[in-house]
Amino acid sequence: MEKITKRAKELLVGGVNSPVRSFNYVGTDPFFAKKAKGSRIYDEKDKAYIDYVLSFGANILGHAHCEVIKEAQNAIRAGVSYGVTTRHEVELAEGINKAIRGMEKIRFVNSGTEAVMGAVRLARGYTGRDKIIKFKDSYHGHADYFLVKSGSGLATLGIPFSKGVPREFIKHTLLAEYGNKDSVDRIFAKHGKKIAAIIVEPAGGNYGVIPPDRDFLKHIRKLSKKNGALLISDEIITGFRFSYGTLTNTLGIKPDLYCLGKIIGGGFPIGAYGGSKKIMKELSPEGQVYQASTFGGNPVVMRSGIATLKTLLKNISNYKKLTDKVRGLTNVLKEEAKNNGHNLEVAEYGSMFSLKFDKQKDFQKFYKRLLSNGVFLAPSEYEANFISFAHTQSDIQKTQNAISKAMRFKRSN
Numbered sequence: 089m090e091k092i093t094k095r096a097k098e099l100l101v102g103g104v105n106s107p108v109r110s111f112n113y114v115g116t117d118p119f120f121a122k123k124a125k126g127s128r129i130y131d132e133k134d135k136a137y138i139d140y141v142l143s144f145g146a147n148i149l150g151h152a153h154c155e156v157i158k159e160a161q162n163a164i165r166a167g168v169s170y171g172v173t174t175r176h177e178v179e180l181a182e183g184i185n186k187a188i189r190g191m192e193k194i195r196f197v198n199s200g201t202e203a204v205m206g207a208v209r210l211a212r213g214y215t216g217r218d219k220i221i222k223f224k225d226s227y228h229g230h231a232d233y234f235l236v237k238s239g240s241g242l243a244t245l246g247i248p249f250s251k252g253v254p255r256e257f258i259k260h261t262l263l264a265e266y267g268n269k270d271s272v273d274r275i276f277a278k279h280g281k282k283i284a285a286i287i288v289e290p291a292g293g294n295y296g297v298i299p300p301d302r303d304f305l306k307h308i309r310k311l312s313k314k315n316g317a318l319l320i321s322d323e324i325i326t327g328f329r330f331s332y333g334t335l336t337n338t339l340g341i342k343p344d345l346y347c348l349g350k351i352i353g354g355g356f357p358i359g360a361y362g363g364s365k366k367i368m369k370e371l372s373p374e375g376q377v378y379q380a381s382t383f384g385g386n387p388v389v390m391r392s393g394i395a396t397l398k399t400l401l402k403n404i405s406n407y408k409k410l411t412d413k414v415r416g417l418t419n420v421l422k423e424e425a426k427n428n429g430h431n432l433e434v435a436e437y438g439s440m441f442s443l444k445f446d447k448q449k450d451f452q453k454f455y456k457r458l459l460s461n462g463v464f465l466a467p468s469e470y471e472a473n474f475i476s477f478a479h480t481q482s483d484i485q486k487t488q489n490a491i492s493k494a495m496r497f498k499r500s501n
């Protein structure tokens with residue numbers, strides 16, 4: 089084992105600061121990132137990998153995009169944090185407000201987890217109700233009451249719940265099944281007026297990729313409205329991923345609250361939630377639902393986010409190219425799996441995709457071979473893979489070749 093790996097395992101739990109990064113699922117030690125630029129990430133030995141993790145989708149422009157770096161550098165030179173509001177917070181809010189229907193007021197926080205916690209607290213405060221409906225296998229960050237069948241992180245470890253969460257903390261979390269109208273109808277029939285909100289990932293990105301079900305989303309929009317519950321769309325992955333705005337809006341749906349994160353910070357830590365003035369005015373300091381933050385709206389993050397949105401706005405017509413490039417990869421994945429007698433399921437939606445072999449061992453083999461051929465995929469079959477605007481046709485070709493090579497192994501029995 090390398091010295092740095094050994095030292096990491098001694099000093100950091102599992103050698104990491106977030107579980108999936110340990111590569112436990114793929115049965116190997118992770119590489120250490122040294123730098124990244126565009127579609128490439130480099131390890132400590134300067135080996136380059138074409139990157140489909142992209143900081144779990146955050147870097148949609150590719151790593152270290154010049155406009156984002158320029159703004160971040162300008163921001164840093166002006167001091168990194170103030171504890172007073174800057175015009176950049178207003179400017180990023182303005183950009184988001186223009187891109188998303190009914191996003192009248194916004195609150196910036198430091199992570200997706202915080203955004204969801206804020207939105208749920210607000211929904212409870214606004215409705216005066218306690219219960220929330222979440223969907224099995226969806227992920228909404230690591231707040232206690234969400235660590236129930238919560239997708240990739242726990243699924244990768246093969247456990248349904250987290251220890252350390254008192255039962256009382258999850259008793260208001262009701263589980264339904266995405267795409268199954270009955271499962272939601274039944275909960276409303278039983279708990280009707282006690283439900284504060286339904287929270288949904290409009291397209292699943294944390295239990296493999298699950299394409300959106302428009303009809304189902306419309307159903308829960310109607311049902312929540314009818315019962316006086318709020319619909320919270322967790323667009324922490326999907327926001328600005330498939331178009332310049334949210335997926336629910338693209339599908340013709342207007343939730344009550346949106347949660348954003350990942351992309352809108354340009355690769356810096358961020359979260360945001362928001363919705364109508366009527367709901368948002370319940371939040372402190374206007375209202376009595378409390379939420380505060382030392383670093384919320386940090387100027388370096390805000391300015392990087394602004395640069396990201398500006399660049400995305402210029403690239404609006406190129407979103408389709410991302411989808412085409414992903415299709416180029418998934419077609420080869422399916423073809424080569426077939427050619428080599430593997431049992432592989434490929435799921436995709438827009439610019440994200442995921443794979444699932446029938447045996448974890450086969451995924452491990454494929455994964456390690458691909459990695460040594462210079463392609464970095466998410467180290468779990470439950471995580472989504474992403475593509476960026478920096479990925480060129482030549483990157484796709486190289487990845488396709490690497491896939492063809494990596495797929496040539498004997499299926500385990």
Ligand SMILES: *Cc1c(COP(=O)(O)O)cnc(C)c1O
Nearest residue numbers: 199200201227228229322324325
């Ligand atoms: C990543 C993610 C979160 C949590 O965001 P963090 O910044 O990791 O706290 C919440 N919901 C969804 C859908 C996510 O993909």
